[in-house]
Amino acid sequence: MTTLPPPAAELSADEARRVALRAQGFLGAPDRRGGVRGVLRHLGAVQLDTISVLARSHELIPYARLGAVGRGAVEDAYWTEGHAFEYWSHAACVLPVEEWPHFAFRRRAYRDRPQWHHDLPDDAYETVLKQLRDEGPLTATELGGAKNGGEWWDWSASKIAVERALMVGEVVCTERRGWKRVYDLAERAIPAVLREEEPTDAECLRRLVRQAGQSLGVGTRADIADYHRLKGEQFDAVVADSGLVPVTVEGWAKPAWADPAALATAPKGRHRTTLLSPFDSLIWERARTERIFGFTHRLEAYVPKPKRVHGYFAMPLLSGGRLLGRVDPAREGRTLVARQVSLDTAKAVEPMARALREAAEWVGCDTVRVERVDRPELAGPLVAALG
Numbered sequence: 307m308t309t310l311p312p313p314a315a316e317l318s319a320d321e322a323r324r325v326a327l328r329a330q331g332f333l334g335a336p337d338r339r340g341g342v343r344g345v346l347r348h349l350g351a352v353q354l355d356t357i358s359v360l361a362r363s364h365e366l367i368p369y370a371r372l373g374a375v376g377r378g379a380v381e382d383a384y385w386t387e388g389h390a391f392e393y394w395s396h397a398a399c400v401l402p403v404e405e406w407p408h409f410a411f412r413r414r415a416y417r418d419r420p421q422w423h424h425d426l427p428d429d430a431y432e433t434v435l436k437q438l439r440d441e442g443p444l445t446a447t448e449l450g451g452a453k454n455g456g457e458w459w460d461w462s463a464s465k466i467a468v469e470r471a472l473m474v475g476e477v478v479c480t481e482r483r484g485w486k487r488v489y490d491l492a493e494r495a496i497p498a499v500l501r502e503e504e505p506t507d508a509e510c511l512r513r514l515v516r517q518a519g520q521s522l523g524v525g526t527r528a529d530i531a532d533y534h535r536l537k538g539e540q541f542d543a544v545v546a547d548s549g550l551v552p553v554t555v556e557g558w559a560k561p562a563w564a565d566p567a568a569l570a571t572a573p574k575g576r577h578r579t580t581l582l583s584p585f586d587s588l589i590w591e592r593a594r595t596e597r598i599f600g601f602t603h604r605l606e607a608y609v610p611k612p613k614r615v616h617g618y619f620a621m622p623l624l625s626g627g628r629l630l631g632r633v634d635p636a637r638e639g640r641t642l643v644a645r646q647v648s649l650d651t652a653k654a655v656e657p658m659a660r661a662l663r664e665a666a667e668w669v670g671c672d673t674v675r676v677e678r679v680d681r682p683e684l685a686g687p688l689v690a691a692l693g
Contacts, residue, residue, distance in 0.1 A: 314551035315569050322524050322555045322562075323598050324573040327627055329523030329565065330588045331371040334575030342368045342375060342383035343402075346390060350517045351399040351534065353585040354392065356485065357607055359619040360635045360642070361669060364400055366583035370624070374668045385481035388495065392479035392487065393472075395534045396590065405517075406496050407503035411510035413475035422470065430463040434471060435491070443480055443490035511536065512544040519550040521587065524564040529594045533587070558597060579625040581633065581661050589622060589629075601629040617646040625657035633658065635665070641673050642666035647688065648680040655684055659691035 317325065327333040330349070337344045345368045346352055355363045365380045384390045390400050393409055401409075434449055441448075450464035461469070468489050471477035478495040479487045492501060505513070518533035519525065525533075530550075531541040550563040582589055584605040589595045596602050603622055606614040617634020624630075631649040635642060644662060649655060662674045674692050679685040 313554045314566070315553045315564070317524065317553055317555045317562075317564075319556045319558075319598075321573075322558070324627065325523040325564065325568050326525075326588070326598055327523075327577070328573040328575075329521055329568055332578045332588065332624065333573055333627065336372050336578075338372060341372070342380050343389055345371050346384065346400060347402045347404075348521065349587055350405065350521050351395040351401055351587070352384075353396055353587070353590065354398045354400060354482070355585050357619055360581070360621070360637070360665060363583040363585040366581075366621075367586055369668060370578065370580045370582055370586060374664065377669075388480075388497070391495065392482070396532070396587070397535075397585075403496065403500065406500045407505055408510045408513045408517075410475075410503075410505055411507040413473070414507070416470075416473040417475075424461060424466045426466050426470070427463050430467040431471065434464055434467040435476065438468075438477065438489060438491050442494070443488045445483060445486040445488055447486065449489070508544060511540050512548050515541055515544050516548040516550060519548065519563055520565045520567070522565075523568040524553060524555065524562055525594065526558065526560045526562050528560075529591060530563060532591050577625070577627045579623075579657050579661055581621040581635075581665055582624055583621065584619065588624075595629075599629045603629075603632070616648050620646070620648070623654065623658050623661055625654070625661070630654035631658055633662065635662075637669065637671065638675075640671050641675050642669065642671040644674060644676045646678045646680070647676060649684050649688075652684060652687070655687045656691050659688060662692060 324333060331345060352364050352367050360366065361377060365377055368375055368380055384400050388403055390403055391406065392398060393401055394412065395401055437449055438444060446465045446468060449468055451462045453460055453462055453465070468477055472479060472489065475492055477489050478492045480490045480495050481488045514534045514536065515530060518530045522529055522533065527538060527541055531538055545563060551566050553562050553564045555562050584603065589603060592604065601622065606616060606620065607618050616632050620632040620634045622629045622632045630651065631647065631654045633644050634646040636645050637643065642662065642665065647658065649658060666674050676685065676689055676692070679688060
């Protein structure tokens with residue numbers, strides 16, 4: 307069993323919550339000069355997902371921190387001028403291009419993989435690389451088709467080949483076009499100075515653990531390891547040299563680590579009032595969200611409809627540094643529909659109304675219609691506040 311050094315600080319539950327909010331960009335004035343790219347660099351990873359209700363998750367993340375940044379500007383910030391690439395981090399994520407060297411450990415692990423789930427014809431891999439070299443950047447469709455025409459997992463040989471090349475680092479996803487990955491050769495898409503870096507596994511893990519700790523502010527072993535989907539033993543091997551310091555947090559049953567810079571000054575400033583994507587890194591880990599906010603949240607998109615409690619894509623409401631409720635949104639023309647609103651207290655009515663109005667305006671809707679409120683006595687006040 308690893309012997310832990312004495313804690314550098316003792317945090318109350320409220321202090322830990324505020325540290326986490328500031329680290330994630332929700333406490334204090336937002337960095338508008340840094341914009342979307344600043345948010346990406348600060349978080350280290352922005353998760354992608356196919357679901358688009360209000361907007362796609364990678365659009366919602368900067369919106370929640372910066373306010374109504376243009377949706378086209380979000381895409382441009384990620385995908386133009388080689389500022390970012392897509393790879394496997396917490397899940398499929400947009401990553402700052404400067405983090406390319408630090409995923410070398412994962413690319414090497416894929417290269418050393420003894421077997422793959424799909425068989426590949428002998429010449430398919432080289433054919434895809436040649437096609438990208440001659441014609442790229444290209445989507446899987448442009449490479450010859452993504453599927454064989456069967457079930458959704460029935461990938462074509464070219465799709466299997468290019469995804470394998472992506473995993474091992476010969477190919478890079480440089481953008482999403484119509485939600486399709488656009489592939490290019492790493493030698494063309496990644497600056498040479500970054501490609502030439504080849505840090506050891508320990509150096510990669512040390513960097514990612516430190517970066518995750520900085521982006522979370524404070525977290526347990528599971529919190530920090532899960533940020534980039536590292537194994538617990540990988541965290542254990544490098545945390546002592548990561549620059550993070552052990553702390554104790556009131557009410558947390560397990561040891562925690564914090565970014566020393568997060569402990570240097572008291573977190574204070576303006577709190578955002580906004581709706582959060584379920585894939586936002588502030589809340590993407592359910593146990594952490596419950597521990598910090600006392601708020602249980604589960605994405606129900608994959609839950610059978612009769613068993614859903616809060617709705618298909620329920621978005622938590624952040625206000626005053628607390629999670630006060632959630633709403634399951636939809637869009638009908640120029641109307642934002644609040645299909646189901648869940649409010650913890652009457653004090654959540656005005657923040658929910660404000661968040662819904664702002665979100666509606668951001669996505670080009672003129673009105674907000676409320677269909678159902680879990681506490682019927684709050685339906686009238688919410689509609690009035692929206693008016």
